[in-house]
Amino acid sequence: MVKKLATGELDVAICVTEGLVAGINSNKDASLRLFGTYVDTPLPWAVSVATDAKFCSLDDLGFGAKFGISRPGSGSEVMARYAASQYEWATPQFAVLGDINQLVAGTQEHKVDAFLWERTTMQRHYTAESVRYLGTVKPPWPAFSYGATEQFIRRNPELLRDLVARIGQVAERFMERREEGLRFVCDSLGYAAEDAVVWAGYVGFSLDGAVNEAKVRAVARALQRAAVIGDCALEDIVLRPGQA
Known part of the structure; x- marks a missing residue:
């Protein structure tokens, strides 16, 4: 989505926050900006390995x-780079495999050791014992x-303020x-009812779309430590609709 922006x-796109900040930094000619918050709570990233993998904890990676x-x-x-910097792992290697099904297959076939993906989305793969849950990486910033x-x-300041307000109203309903709402999630995304309840327990929507500057700075600092982005001032990341 960042590339399409x-x-x-x-x-307009709703993006994973760390991916958007990284994309803003790596597409400077496009002058991309973050202008609002959609999901204010952190996104838990599950680390998955093959069922027969030797790894027993995140430290083993x-x-x-x-x-x-x-x-x-x-x-x-x-997030793999962020986790490596947080846990002081050796510089990770990467293999581009594709969507979640290809990531699961690549892990089963030992093309890779592990991958990170949203926790609840992974539950069906754990239930099927396609891969094994190793742990969760949860960054301290808004998910989307x-x-x-x-x-x-x-x-388009008025258009964007109206868009965010309308999405906030739908989220509130x-x-x-x-x-x-949970029935809709199950029917639309194929989640088991118990998994949807878990998901709803950690997801908190931002009803007004406000940007928390301290949390955006935390994203930037974390990505700088992980060598995902270079130096980046807040004004190069955030621009609110109507801001001069």
Whole structure:
């Protein structure tokens, strides 16, 4: 989605926050910016390995593990680099495998040692014993944020404020009608009912879309330590609709 924002295929996208910040830094000519928050709670990234893997804990990945990723610059890569910096792992190696099914297959076939993906999405694969859960990496920042080009944000402040407000209203209704909302999640995404309940327990939507500057700075600092991005000032990342 970040690439499509940069090429003009999309006007607005809701992206994994760390992926958006990394994309803003790596597509400087496109002048991408983060302009709002969609999911204010952190996204838990599950670390998965083959069922017969020798790894028993996250610390066991610290000696040069090879990680599967969906594509270069994706959340699966960014979070693997973040985890390596947080846990002081050796510099990880990467193999581009594709979507979640290809990542699972690549791990089963020992093309890679591990991969990271959203925790609840992985539960069906753990239940089927396709791969084994090793642990969770949970960064201290909002899971999903809104992104657009600086030009689009400056030209459409009212449109974007209205968009965020309307999405916030829908999210509020979703939370008020929890049972109905969870049925929709199960029917649309194929989650088991108990998995949807777990998911709803850790997801918190931002109803006003406000940007927490301290948390954005935390993302940038963490990605800098992980060598995902270079130096990046806050004003090069965040631009609110209507901001001068």
